[in-house]
Amino acid sequence: MNGLSIWLKVVVLVLGAVSYASHAEDIDIFAGDADVDAGLPNIIFVLDNTANWSRQSQKWPGGNTQGQSEVRAIKLALQDQIGKLNVGFMMFTTQGSANEDGGYVRFNLQALTEDAYGQFSQVLDTVFDGINDSIEKRNSNTAFGNLMADYYNYLAGSNQTYNGSGTPGSLADSEGYTTDYSLFKSPLSTLDVCTNTYLIFIGNPSSSGPTDDSSSNSDRLRALYADAGATAPDALAGGAGSPLPLPGFTTTTTVEPGTPLGPSGSCWKNSEQAQCSIEENAPGGKCEAFEDCACVAVSTNTSGCITTGKPDNRTARFDVEVGGSTSTTVTPTGIDDTTTGRSFNLDDWSKFLFNYGIPVTVEQDDTTVTQHVSVVTYTIDVFNKQQNAAHSGLLFSAAQVGGGRYFQARNEDQLVDAIGGAVSDILSVSTTFAAVTLPLSTTNRTQQDNQVFIGMFRPAPGEKPRWFGNLKTYQIGLFDGVPELADVNLKRAINPLTGFATECAVSFWTEDSGNFWESLGVAPPPRGQCLPSPGTSDWSDLPDGPFVEKGGAAQMVRQAASRGLYTVADGVLAELNAAALGSQTLFDYLVGIAPGINAAGTFEAMPEEGRRPSIHGDVVHSRPLTISYGGDNGVTVFYGSNDGVYRAIDASNGAEKWGLVAPEHFTQFERLYDNHPMIQYTGFVGDDGPDYERKDYFFDGSTGQLVLYNEDSEVELAYIYPTMRRGGRMIYALDVTDPAAAPTFLWSKGCPNLDNDTGCDTGYAGIGQTWSTPVGGYVGGYLAGDNKPQPIIMFGGGYDDCLYEDTADYACDANAKGRGVYIVDGATGQLLRHFQTDGPVVGEVAAVDVPRPIQDGLFEYAYVADARGSLWRIDFTTLSGAYPFAMTTLAPEEWTITKVAETGNRTRRFLNQPAVGVFRERVFVAIGSGDRERPLESNYPYSEDVQNRIYAFIDRPAAPVPDGGISPVDLDGDTMIAVSAPSPDEELPEANPLLGTDGWYMDLPGTGEQIVNQAAIGGGRVFFNTYQPGGVNTGICTRPLGIAKGYGLSLFNPELTEGVEIDGGGMPIPPVIATVRLPNQSPVDCEGDACPPPAPGPVITICIGCEGFKPVEIEPEAAPTRKRIYWTEEVDG
Template sequence: MTLSNNDNGSNDRDPPHVECRDDVINGNPSNGPGVADGYARGNGVPNNAVFSAATPGESEVKWGNTSYTFYTAHYMDYRHDDSLVSRTRMEIAQEVVTGIILANPGIDFGLVEFNGNWSGTNHHGGRVIHRIIADMTEEQRSNVIDMVNSLTSAGSTPLCESSYEAYRYLSGQTLVYGHRMDGNRNPKGDYLPRDTLAESPLGTYTSPATDCAVTYVILMTDGEPQNDTHANNAIESLTGKTCGIYPAANQPNTKNCLPELAGYMATEDLDNDTTNGRQLAITYTVGFATDQDLLRDTAAAGKGEYYTANSADELTAAFQGAILSILGQESTLTSPAVAVDTFTRTQSRNEVFYAMFEPGESVDWPGNIKKLRLDIVDGEAVLVDKKDNAALDPETGFITVGASTFWSDADGPDVMKGGVGGLLAARDPATRLIYSNTGADGALETFNSTNMNREAFGLDTDEELFALFGPDIESQTDLDRELASGRGFAIDDDGTVSADARNWILGDILHSQPLVLSYGARTGFTAEDPDLRIIVGTNAGFLHMFGDVDGQEDWAFFPKELAPVLNQRRLDAISLEHVYGIDTSPVAYVQDLNNDGTIVTGDGDKVWLYFGLRRGGDAMYALDISDPDNPAFMWKIDPARSGFAELGLTWSAPVVTRIPGYRDAGGKPKPVLVFGAGYDLTKDLTGVATPDGVGRGLFIVDAETGELVWSVTPAANSLKNLQETGLQHAVPGNVTVLDSNGDTLADRMYFGDAGGNVWRVDLPGNALPDASQDDWQINKLAQLNGGTEATDRRFFNAPDVVRIRFNGKPVDAVLIGSGDRTNPNATDVDNRFYMLRDERTAPYDSSAPDASDCADMDPVTDFRCFMPVLDEDLYDITANLLSTGTDEEKAVAVEALQAANGWRIDLQHEGEKSLAKSLTLNGKVYIASFTPNTGLNPEDVCEPLAGLGRLYVVDLFSGNRNVIQLGPIIPDTPSVHFGEDDQIRLLLPPGTPAGDPDGDGDNDCIGGVCSTDEFFRPPYGTYWFQEEY
């Protein structure tokens, strides 16, 4: 209440009791119950439990000549309740648009504001107050937000006129309304000025549209058009159409050309220049507290969508819906997966599994796995569907449109039809078994809100937990919604969880090649029809196991560390940055103690599963899946674990092996994992490779516990680490492991790094090294990055190591190709494929000689004296003179090859690169390459020509080669299939047309299957003869 003193000290002129809104608005102090109206007593002392006096004269408070305002606690609570604050539509719109800009960092925003356009003035249309800037910085994005929050709502609503000015900006024409036509060519009052940087010195707009670009216009209004006819004649002249009649604010129905303009912008080249393709603009409309045929017709003609909204939440949904609509094609990056017959141990089974994905401009890409069968009849192999029809088109290599893959009906090549994904989408999400590592020490628990709590994440408050899942997760209800969506439930428009499943649940399978495991003749299965399980990771963050019998999901595992992925995939924002989850291929250790082909846990059999995350993160996980229906958590490795500070993004798939000196309590060699230390995102930057901060080296860990056994990194020597300061670049590729002497222990390892080096690691002896690290060693075998932009070669693949004979003695051929896997469309590097001849086929057991030691050798007997091998130390066989040259040229070439330390082939097409490990069969090296296509389609310059995959078949000794055109794909290493007819065949990814791998004129590669004309050699007996004396 407000109190002031009159001349006689009385307070009776003032409101005695302000306790609610009506006291202030209506001046009614007598509407509140409970406490009688009155005046404050002094000193806070009640009279008969009442703090107020009945009359002014009874009040003991003397206020003097100053006025005061007092409010009860009840009123103050009301006054400061944000939920009750009335906001204008402009304030709501400003908040919503600000949120949309912040939520879509991959989109470049510009801003057009209406001019005043008062009746009787020439202030028509609108103006560009912030131009579209390509690849906006945070500061530029913040400037747009500041402008949005500075907008006012005064003036008319010139929807069509403002859109006409936007059209002129996008098409690079002169300003019509952009300067407001007010004499001074500047806005009046509080209006924001036009962005003069959107204009050229000649007074025309500088169009933001690039070649073949599509720009999107989102037009939002809270009312009908008003004073909006000035552009009609110009638009009718431009489009050649007569405009329609629509309601207008405070005016009779009026002609409005907005739909005709939107239709023109969506279909006609904005700059009318055929040499740079067609620039188009798509128009979306949002009616806030208004529903208009004009906006509906405009969106339809403009090839966009129309949204209505009546609240802040609805407006947010409308804007985000437009963004999502603005932002498909099917593809695969992995070769098909096959299973080994665990009963014969020498044959592949005929089930073939293809992983697929469909990219889009938003982040929630769908994925799938489809099953075919390889039929072999009279030496001819063909992939068939469940109806025994050929499943792949022999010319294109893609699944035929009418094919019915196993588990499906007439699904064809569509990613979002059939396969395991179709079965999962048709299933009740409540029936799924989903686990996460939320229990003690990572124990698996059901994926739900009870277990996804702050304690599981080691957090102190629920608010921290909510923030971990996403910036818009603010309550337990929000978190429940995220987990329900992750399980597969649809989310209704109002944010509530539906009882129905989402349209598609299975995430994209980008780099994770499915792993097919045979559990053999378990109960209900036979040797002929064993229990096969398919395991794969997706970028939705889940690892799935599917049963081969019916294609149904057995269970899924969601690492809790990927919590933010759930929110990102559900929001499905348009972004140039994809969201990654589990994006590497799983690997298994299988122990079948009695070698009967069947995994029985009661017999002591084991199956342990391992996987990393690739771009999804810097952790590696292990699960015990010995019982395929009851997985158990084993361990997790990340940089926080002792010994793993060097671990980068876990790109390198582990290799299961055994090493010298590492045994269990019974003296039996223990299984270990070997993997590269990972990838560093600094390598995403363009330019010549610079040293990385993580991922530099190799780790060997206990396969059962995840404990570090040994590593080689730049860190200081210790009991478990060998220091190699020359390791300056990340190791994203797999490691090649060799057993030199046949004792089942790996004693040599090879790997490449992202700086163009190839390394050799030697593990001699029968014991682990001590802290001196004097026993095991690492040497740089080759250094093949020339340090310039053109020679900035990088290795992302494991070397292929093959034993050959050279000058009558055994040597190892180390084969590896260069290419930046993270930037397949780059064209600035001259990539090559290499064969490095390593003449030491046993592990080194002595220190490397220094330069003086090498100088004293005659002849040189230690091959380390030739290390590192440089590009110029290798014979260039690109010209193929060993096979196609004259006799004199052949003789010279043979001599040069013998003097060199190997050979190299230029990948000759612009931007061509090797992005997969090579494969060698009987002296033939199969090399997959990808060449981006930087040209334009002569029939439509805006239709990009796809790149081209190739498969080279190169003679390991002569360099003679043939090539198969693989089609518009980035090819993986072909899968090897050992057939029941003893033939060795290669299975290629979908999209591979017919080809001739050996140059004999016959297409030996048809429908995704390549005949190599190689046969699996039958086993020979080993006999022991002993004479007694």
């Protein structure tokens, strides 16, 4: 989960006093905030008004100069934003000496009302009209540093860099000054502490690149760092050391000759060449349709001209020509430039503004305190024919370290798009998401198709139980040589401010739906803010952007003419009907043809066509499962949502193939229909009583699978195993071998009731909530009559109520549910073995197919962890001797379980699947401790400061068993290496630093920091994510959802690290490692049929979830090669 909607901050979280219930869960982070007035975002445009804004060599199209297009674009981009933001405008000073290169306020920051927009438009028109006047522009070789310094000075209310010298008094806005024009008046107030402030820098490259900043500008920035109690982390202009790296580029120069258009229409004297050009550029002239067109030389064509007499009276025609040009283009090299940046400070200023911000004095609890307003920087690189590599690199760096985005614009339309895109980002609403999945390729089982399926949800305002949810699809694209999440049009999909979709992102399957959302009364109103307008209504599903309820599978279900919904009755699949639910009203509500109760207690509005807008519920914990069927059968996606339906979706078009409703959930639909009782969140007085209950869940767990392919890479057998997580204690088994048909019900096992053991299947009275996703496969010792391996599935016993106890000490006893591992015949459901463990097994089993030296598709071992902190190995074979080992398969009655390791500290919980990597005779088992169901500062991981750890345990399953049996390794003991920061004088580690050890562990550095999902191993590294409450807390603003971090440590040479903070915060998604083939092209500015089909491109291995939705490319370390363990159809952490 990541992000928090603005409405949730200001509408849902209105109860003040705190009480601490024991029944906490991860969704409680959405109720951990206070009610504040967030205000409007502040946007200050900073325009580079050097003479570069009118360079002829740029061949700027459209008839205006670059600068004129820039101010027109600002005006156009803001015309529909009245009442949505505060706006200001700054430029370079233009008077005084050439060295007085500071900035001045042209339009004081203020709310963009109708009047203010009119006034700002007049300012922009003045700039437009005087674009070449000396009072409007500076010389072309002006450095950017002092302009950025005066941006800071303006917001801070400090002196202008040159005490006002150089400021054009007739143009400056006196409202921006305390003393004209030496002392700025800060436009920031107490309310701005809770408001984001943004800088949109519009830059025009010089032919020689950026000008070096002065040492005095560097001194000013160093002083600000010192005032903040820090030192400048990077080398500044005039200094020594390592600067901020700039992206490296190669520059290509192309000379384009002029294009002759023939002789002029009239005859002219030699002295009248200029008049000839004027006439030919007038309507009807040869130059009418061209830019940079003129009369250039006397033509040999003199027809009709005076060719005799006095020379001064003779006339001739001129040759008319469209001027040639010299173009420069830059191409990313993928290698950082680590020296050039030392000359420039633009990006260093943006980094400081983002990280340290502007000090603002605030009265809080009768005390004056200083808070800091962070500034996010967006940059727009404006050029046409002559891009400059250093200029582009500097602007890219400024946006990157400033928390914003970098745009390029080659014409006025692209300028409007860029400014609109930046404003859309700023105005966007952050949302929440669950997990991602990529389907395996049907032609190459080591690759995934380039499809990223993302389950989403949005908590409802007013603590109502009916939440919006969706499943959306994106892809991976290359941007400046870097893989990023892209939308259907191969445009960047993620807003760096929120970590979620941009306003203009379009997920696959999404279609234009006109004004569908305009009159439905959905709160908050899902009105799009994509700029420029995509040509569809703001209330359309297209583009769906960051709105959970728009587009995707939810739109396809709404628009479906019919639905195939099923349930289980008398042991077989049956069509769902009103009788099963006990009410025609509930049945009509579930299928979407009738409304439910809305938040106001009346019926929710229904659209003129289609099904109710809330038909698709939240996907909170269910990780989508994909099966690639091969041939012409495509990919099907399976997942559960908390509207009560477990779905199969056609990945080609988003259409719902069928849905399953479990009988165990029938009684929960009335609450969804009534939208009442409200959800009881932990942390607020009043949330206990008849009007509040814990949130209901349905098929909220992830889905296991067992898929067998034939020689043609087509599915021969496909079984899936949905789980319920908090929704119940059952596991279902469905045969989905035929993708075109409804599934066949195979079996279900477990207990039908959450709170008692009535009706439990034989052998399952000890099962808990089914959190552990079944793992399917084959073992050598479980055979059919024809000696072919029979399918099995394995899953942990699940979650027990004893784990609800909010105490650091492990509170479960021998009566706890979920203590053990179930191994079941995958086809019949026959219980083959149940192995007891010390504590509940909440996470998945990790199965191992040992390479000897290749894999045979059979499991030899499996690893599992329990909540008490124990790590277990299940043996399906015995290995002996040296690698590649002698192997003996075991029959089910001979299978064994052994505790191989444990942590003696009972405050550390293992609730996740171990990540396993096999390296010859060693098996690396990586697992982290934590409790994601305790996310608040009041919960024990934070309040009692539990020291959680990541462990990488080395098991040697082929080693001889000592007399007396195997003693579990103490994961916190002397045979485990404690990872620490290397000393500067420390020698490089030996080639095999783990020789003779049982592995290593690392303490998580943050207070209450915990690992909240499974790790992943790839490229010789282990990747994992953590969560801790809090973050930057101003004390008067909304508390964030918590700090999410991503870590990546070498398995073989780990070093202490602080991790990378993930954009948006909140509960992170698990890391997903996938190998995909990318389109061999950069995203293009096109839509629909105008877009060329993507060509095959490079194959890369990436991790999604290692740093949120920012894909991280995985490069193998120089270490033993990791062998594939066992391919399952879904690829997840």
